[in-house]
Amino acid sequence: MTSYLLSFIGWTFLPQIVTNWLQSLYYGLTYRAGANVPKPGQPKYARHYKRIYILVVLAYLLYTIIEVDLSLQPNYYKILELRYHPDKNPTNEAEATYILIRTAYDTLNDPVKRFAYDRFGPDINRWDNAKAIRDYLNHGWTSYVEFYLGTGLFLLILNILGKGQFGRFWRFVTFFGMACIEAKMILYPSPPLFPSLFLPHRPIIFEQIIILRQVFITTFIGLSQVGPVISSDSSPAIRDSLHRLQVLSNITTEESNNQLRFGFEPFSRDQHAQLELKRKMEKLAVDDFLSSDPNYMQMYSQVHQRIITSRRKNA
Template identity: 25%
Template sequence: MSEGESSGDELSGLSGFFFYVFIVHPCTAWILRPGRFERKKSIMYAIAFLAAIAAIKTGLEMQQKGPNYYNLLGVTRESNPLEIKRAYKRLSLQLHPDKNPSPDATDKFDAVKQAYDALMDMEFREVYNKFGKEGIKANKRYDETQFLLELAIFYISWGMMVFMLTLGKRSGEARNWCFTGMVVMLVVEVTMMTSSTNPIPTWLFPALTEHEVVWLLHNLFPAFMNGCRSLGAYLYVDLDAQTRQLLVALQEQNKDMLLVLRDIQIGVQTVQAHGWGGGGRAAATGDVAAAGGGAIPRATPTGKLKELQDRLRSSNTNVAQAVQQINGQPNKSSNMGFYLMILGYIVVAYLFQ
């Protein structure tokens, strides 16, 4: 493996993970801080920032990896041996050290020769499409058991990272988005590695191999995960907090109504005691009244107010109990999961490197 490939693998591994967690995510959180921009603009700026970072990082890593064999020869995946031979002959005449005075002519000629040798052999070409240059150097072949083992290691380790990184109520939606992205990525990877031909149309990406598609998915997933974390936390609505606020407001409203009703009751009692005559008092406070020769019970104003007051007190007691239950719920969010996630990723990275 060349120095550029080693640097690219390192950047897309542990260092890339810390780059997204400790640099990209705080910057995205700064953009999405409430009150900094309008809601729609904050989301657009955050998405644009994450897309730009992912594009720049991926572009730099692809530049370090260099062009693949198809791009190097100027052919496509569907090119036959005759077309590959013609392309190699044309390039060899241009890049041969005897005819090209460039100081790196020898390296370019050797790279073209290496690409020609790999693509002319149909077996080597299939290995290159599935596993890249490293697969040819290691003489690797598709083995279902080995493939499933590598697949399990990658997705289980990243699944654990996603779970620990999205602990807490604010990250519930982000966790769902991340796991959905992982399922889509798994389906694409299995399709790429198990199909006999590349399912991507030649007219769309004529020189893109299955190995490069999988590499791009793995490389872009940390950006996708941190984007989900940032946007999920920003869009999160705490229903419990809203319910708590509503219940507290209702409790205060009931208290105010009780005070008002008590004032009304005192006023009515004052009027009854000082402002009414005997006949008026009897008409207002009497429990029965003659109507059609019969006795009809009549509730007094004071009794009605007393009944309403009792109902409001009962309702206020229930609301107070609900508020007490909500306030007594423990806060499940914790930073411990964040540190466990970092420790777990380091252990997995060094165990399976």
């Protein structure tokens, strides 16, 4: 969690500092002495600042993603490809590597430990009291809850303070989507197709989780940095159109809520009608669920066909 906080701090200060430095360097290289160099507050200066700032944010975004990928330690599957033995290579490095190889072999040779290692990484070796898959999952959920609770709280604080408003809706949608994807990656025996397609060189689940978390954080911090710079240049006509669109959307939402309330108004004072409506809605939900199950539909078709055949024979 500390590395992610450092990433937040870096995103807060570095882009502006680097942009100012690069803009000064750019003017020093492209304008001769005595030339009319753009000054802060002038449109040309603001235009140059915006372009350099976007390039800096995108470069820093790419750097942070590549850095976390390269900083991952070799996983046990790669370690077992090494050939170290104290008898042949009596150095401290060889001894440490040999111990690591033995740990890797013991871990991957145990189905329970292998399941836990694929999802939570080498941290499982510190969980002495973990024996079954349930024990490892209980330990692993601690890290999961800490990350998403801390990140969600941070996003909520930013929202309360009025920071990071650009892309706020999609930030929260992606946040909850990430939480669901990671939960599936932890609980299911094989990783989802989405991470494996984009990270074919990182087939281990816990490595994919580390990279996806970094991508989520850096991408949306980058968008929160670039978004205001881009939107500040939007014309008044565009802003007015967006405002009218938001007003119409609010009106439509309110009208839909009113229609829904009016539709259920006849049942508001009739408890028998409410119970009957609830029963029918539950039946409708069950029927809808069963109709989406291909096995159930196949069985239903077979039974229905038998009933028709039986009626024809009796007739």
